[in-house]
Amino acid sequence: MFPTSTQKTNWIFKDELDLNALREDANKKFVNRFGSHMSPDERNTFFLDANEEHIIQKCHEYMLRDFCHKFQPTMPKYVFATALNYLKRFYLYNSVMDYHPKEIMVTCLFLACKVDEFNVSLAQFVANIKGNQSRATTVILNNELFLMEQIKYNLKVHHPFKAIEGFLLDIKTRTRMSDPDRMRPHIDSFIDKLLFTDACLLFAPSQLALAAVLHSASQIKENLDSYVTDLLLGETGSEHLKDLIEVVRRIRILHVRIADDHTKELSRISKKLDKCRNQENNPFSEKYKDRIQEALNNSL
Amino acid sequence: MEELACVRCMSSKFRNPNLVFSFNVCGHTMCANCIEVAFMKGSGPCPKCLIPLRRNGFKLQQFEDASVDVEVETRKRILQDYNKTEDDFESLDEYNEYLVEIEDIIYNLVRNINVTETRERIDQYKRENKEIIMRNRMKLKREEQALDELIEEEKMLSQYKRDEVLRDEAEQRNKKLRVDSELIDSLARSNSDARDIVNTYTHKKEEIPVSKPKALSKPPINFTKFSTGVKFNQSSMPISIKEGPLFKYEPISHQLNGPACPEMTQLESLGYMKYIRRESSQELAGGFLIKTSCLHYVQECVSALYERKTGKV
Numbered sequence: 001m002f003p004t005s006t007q008k009t010n011w012i013f014k015d016e017l018d019l020n021a022l023r024e025d026a027n028k029k030f031v032n033r034f035g036s037h038m039s040p041d042e043r044n045t046f047f048l049d050a051n052e053e054h055i056i057q058k059c060h061e062y063m064l065r066d067f068c069h070k071f072q073p074t075m076p077k078y079v080f081a082t083a084l085n086y087l088k089r090f091y092l093y094n095s096v097m098d099y100h101p102k103e104i105m106v107t108c109l110f111l112a113c114k115v116d117e118f119n120v121s122l123a124q125f126v127a128n129i130k131g132n133q134s135r136a137t138t139v140i141l142n143n144e145l146f147l148m149e150q151i152k153y154n155l156k157v158h159h160p161f162k163a164i165e166g167f168l169l170d171i172k173t174r175t176r177m178s179d180p181d182r183m184r185p186h187i188d189s190f191i192d193k194l195l196f197t198d199a200c201l202l203f204a205p206s207q208l209a210l211a212a213v214l215h216s217a218s219q220i221k222e223n224l225d226s227y228v229t230d231l232l233l234g235e236t237g238s239e240h241l242k243d244l245i246e247v248v249r250r251i252r253i254l255h256v257r258i259a260d261d262h263t264k265e266l267s268r269i270s271k272k273l274d275k276c277r278n279q280e281n282n283p284f285s286e287k288y289k290d291r292i293q294e295a296l297n298n299s300l
Numbered sequence: 301m302e303e304l305a306c307v308r309c310m311s312s313k314f315r316n317p318n319l320v321f322s323f324n325v326c327g328h329t330m331c332a333n334c335i336e337v338a339f340m341k342g343s344g345p346c347p348k349c350l351i352p353l354r355r356n357g358f359k360l361q362q363f364e365d366a367s368v369d370v371e372v373e374t375r376k377r378i379l380q381d382y383n384k385t386e387d388d389f390e391s392l393d394e395y396n397e398y399l400v401e402i403e404d405i406i407y408n409l410v411r412n413i414n415v416t417e418t419r420e421r422i423d424q425y426k427r428e429n430k431e432i433i434m435r436n437r438m439k440l441k442r443e444e445q446a447l448d449e450l451i452e453e454e455k456m457l458s459q460y461k462r463d464e465v466l467r468d469e470a471e472q473r474n475k476k477l478r479v480d481s482e483l484i485d486s487l488a489r490s491n492s493d494a495r496d497i498v499n500t501y502t503h504k505k506e507e508i509p510v511s512k513p514k515a516l517s518k519p520p521i522n523f524t525k526f527s528t529g530v531k532f533n534q535s536s537m538p539i540s541i542k543e544g545p546l547f548k549y550e551p552i553s554h555q556l557n558g559p560a561c562p563e564m565t566q567l568e569s570l571g572y573m574k575y576i577r578r579e580s581s582q583e584l585a586g587g588f589l590i591k592t593s594c595l596h597y598v599q600e601c602v603s604a605l606y607e608r609k610t611g612k613v
Contacts, residue, residue: 002604003557012607158600166601169594172575204604206558232602237559240606247608 002204006154011089011201019198022092024050030095034278047276052269053096055262060101061087061196064109071128075118082157083112085200089151092201098278099143106136107143115155139283157200160191163209171213174231177222186216190255197254203247210244211251304364306331307348308338322358326351327370327410329361371410378406381426383436472508479505558605564595572598 002008013019027050035043048056061084068080086108087101106129113120122140126133148155164187171180190212194200199208210228217224233241279287304321305312307328313319320332328348330338338344339355346353363369382402389395408418426433483501490497554561562570572594579590 001554001556001599003555003607008604008607162597163601166597166599169572169575169597170601173571204607206601206603206605207607209601210605232605233559237606243608244605 002158002206005156005158006152007156007158008204010152010154011085012204013201015202016198019092019201020050023054026050026091026093026095027053027097030097030278034097034276048097048269048272052265052272053091055265056096056269056273057087057091057101058196059262059266060105063102064105065196067105067128068109073120073124075113076116078159078161079112079116079118080109081159081161081195081200082116083109084195085157086112086147086151088198088201089154090147094150097273097276099281100273100277103139103143104147107140107147110140111144111147111155115157135283158205159200160194160205160209160212163206164191164212167209167213170232171224171227175224175227177224177227182220183213183216183222186219187212190215193255193258194251197258199251199254202254203251207244207247208251211248211255214248215252215255304329304361304366306334307346308334321361321366323361323366323369324353324357324359325370325373326353327366329366330358367410371406374409375406378402378409378422380437381422381433383433383440384429385436388432388436475508476505479508554599554603556599556603557607558602561599561602562595564591567591567594567598 027048031043031047035047038046064083064087065080068075068083083105087105090099090104090108091101110122110125112118113125122137126136126140129136168180168183171177191208194208194212203211214224214228228244229238229241233244279285280291282288306319306321308330311319311331313321321329322332322335323329324346326346326349328346330347334347335355335358338347339353339358342356343352343354345351359369359373361369363372379402382398382405384395384398386392386395389398405418405422408414479501483497486497486501487494562572567573568591573591576590576594579588583590
C-alpha cells in the first residue's frame with residue numbers, strides 16, 4: 001500500500017523547487033570537489049550546470065524508453081516505469097558528471113527487472129545491448145549494489161497503472177457513462193508523457209491516475225466532475241476537494257510543459273560531459289584502474 | 301607368541317605376506333578374503349566363538365595382538381560418552397575416581413567380565429549425564445575446527461613465503477642476464493675502449509643488490525568465510541531460538557488517507573465483480589481469487605488521494 005510505503009516517506013517531495021534544490025546541491029558538490037583549482041569563470045565553462053545535467057538525464061530517459069521498446073522478451077511497462085523512477089531518484093543526490101547516466105540507466109533497468117519480477121537472466125539482458133556486452137556485464141554488476149545504496153534500498157515503486165484500472169472499474173460500476181474503455185488510449189498517452197516528468201516524485205500514484213482519467217474524459221467530451229464530487233469524495237471528503245483540484249491542475253500543467261526538445265543541445269553537452277566527468281568512475285580511464293587497484297590493496 | 305593367523309582359513313602372514321587382517325568386537329582375527337566369504341549376507345557368527353557379528357563392524361588390524369586393537373576400539377567408543385574433563389569435577393580426587401571408573405569399564409568390556417552389568421552402568425551414566433556429554437562433544441568439535449583452521453592458515457602462509465622467495469630469485473637472475481646482454485650489445489656497437497666498457501658493466505653487476513630477505517608483505521587473503529564468520533559450503537550452525545511472547549495475529553488496518561473504500565465482502569453486492577473477468581480453473585486451483593485483485597485495484601485508486609506534502613526534510 002502506498003500510504004505506508006517508503007516511496008511516500010522518502011521519495012515524494014513538496015514541489016519542483018525542492019527537487020531543483022537537491023539537483024543544484026549535487027551539482028555544486030561535484031564542482032567544488034573537482035574544480036577547487038579553477039577560477040569561477042573556468043568552472044562555468046568546464047563543468048555542466050544543473051540544467052545541462054538535467055537535459056542529459058532527460059535524454060537518457062528517452063534512450064531508456066527506446067531500449068525498453070526493443071527489449072526481447074517484451075517488457076511490461078511497469079518495469080520501465082520502475083527503472084525510470086530509480087534513475088530519477090539516483091540523480092537527485094548524484095551528479096551526472098560523477099556517474100555516467102548510460103551506465104546507471106542499464107543498471108536501473110536490470111534492478112527493476114528483478115524487483116518487478118520480470119524474470120530475465122543477466123546474459124539474456126545483456127544480449128539486448130549493442131556494443132561490448134562483457135563490459136556491460138561488469139558495469140551492471142559493479143553498479144548494482146551502489147545504485148541500491150543510493151536509492152536507500154527503497155526498491156518497491158508504486159505506479160498509477162493499478163489505480164487507473166481501479167478508477168475505470170469504479171466508473172463502470174457507479175456511473176452510467178457509456179463505455180469508459182474509450183478513455184484508455186488517451187489515458188495511456190497521458191501517463192506515458194507524465195513518466196518523463198517529475199510527477200512520480202511529487203504526487204501519489206492515485207492522484208496521477210485521477211488526473212489521467214479526468215484529462216482523458218475531457219478529451220472524449222465526457223464530464224466526470226459529478227463522479228468526483230458526489231461518488232468518489234462524497235460527503236466526508238468534500239473538504240479535500242479544493243486540494244484535489246489543485247493537485248490535478250498541477251499535474252496537468254506538468255503534462256503540458258513537457259514539449260521541450262533538447263536533441264540539438266545534446267551533442268554539445270555530451271562532448272562537454274566527456275571532458276568533465278569524474279574519471280575515477282570511467283571504466284575506460286587510467287584513474288579508474290588505479291582506484292580499483294588501490295581499493296584492492298586496501299582491502300588486504 | 302603364536303603367529304597371527306586368520307581364524308577361518310588358518311593362513312598367516314608368514315604364508316601369505318599380502319594378507320590383510322581385520323578384527324571385530326570379539327577380538328578374533330580374520331583375513332579379508334574370509335570376511336568376504338563368511339559375511340556375504342552382511343552378518344553372521346564368528347567362526348571361533350560364534351558371537352553374532354556384523355560385517356561393517358570389522359576394523360583393520362593395526363597391532364599384532366588383536367586384543368590390543370579391540371581395546372583401542374572400545375576405548376575410543378567409551379571415551380565418546382565419558383568425555384568429561386577435569387573442569388567438570390570439583391576436586392582432583394573425584395576426577396581420578398572417574399578415570400579409574402573408565403578404566404574399569406574398558407577392562408571389563410575387553411575381558412568380557414560382567415558385560416551386561418557394565419553395559420547397564422554405561423547406559424545409566426549416559427542417561428544421567430546427557431547434557432554434559434553433548435556439551436563436551438560440541439566443545440571438542442569446535443576445538444578441532446579451530447585447530448584445522450590454524451593449520452590451513454599456516455599452510456597458506458608458508459606456501460606464500462616459498463613463492464615469494466622463488467620470485468625474488470628469478471628476478472635476480474633476470475637482472476643479471478639483462479646486464480650481461482647489455483654488455484655484449486655495447487661491446488658490439490660502442491666505439492670506446494673495450495676494457496672500460498667491461499669495467500663499468502662489472503661494476504653494474506656488483507651493484508645489483510643481493511636479494512635480501514625483505515619484510516614479507518602480507519599474503520593475499522583468500523576469502524573462505526562470509527563476513528559473519530560462517531565458512532563457504534558449510535551448513536549453518538543450528539540457530540538458538542529465543543523464547544519470547546507468542547505471536548499474536550492482528551488484522552491489518554489500512555490507512556488509506558483517502559475516501560472510503562468498499563470491503564472485500566461488499567464487492568459482489570455493489571456490482572464491481574460484473575466488470576471483471578472470472579478466474580480460470582487453474583487460477584482457482586492455485587488459490588487465486590479475482591476478488592483480491594479487484595479490491596486491490598479499488599484500494600489503490602483511493603489510497604493517498606488526500607496526500608499533500610507540506611515541506612520535506
